[in-house]
Amino acid sequence: MKPMLIAPLALTALLGACANSGANVEPILDGPPNARYESDLAACRALARSQSQLDHETMAAAALGAGAGGVLGAIDEDGDALGGAVIGALAGAATGVTGASEKRAEIVLNCLRGRGHAIVG
Known part of the structure; x- marks a missing residue:
């Protein structure tokens, strides 16, 4: 499989595996x-699930990781920038x-507190 297809497929699998995590x-x-x-x-769980995991912070982290990985791959004698x-x-x-x-879990807890439940963690 070509490297250009592996990254989007792996990212999709990663996001799918974590679809309800936190909530x-x-x-x-x-x-x-x-x-x-x-x-x-x-x-409260439905509210937390409505928050996208593919937000600006996730995309920025992926872009920074790609940049750093590309530079490190290019510097390494045996590595390649694309990989x-x-x-x-x-x-x-x-x-x-x-x-x-983690943000989704915090949404659930804060939502329950806001509805008057005594949540300690």
Whole structure:
């Protein structure tokens, strides 16, 4: 498979594997859940899932990773710039997706707190 096809396919697989990550956080309650908890949790998770993981921060991380990987690949005697750029872009995108996943988890927790649930983590 050509290197130009590998990067988009790998990035798509990475994003697909992390599609619901963060939004599926299991909050820790301080006390028993009330009657509204399950419906509020579902609504907060839906809100978190609506936040795109392929945001500007993820794209910027992928671009920076591609640039750094391309430079390092070109400098290395046995490496090549394109291969380094592909690896760097994937590493940068993975970092961006991880940040987006953490943001989604924080959205769920803050949403539940905003709805009056005693969330400790």
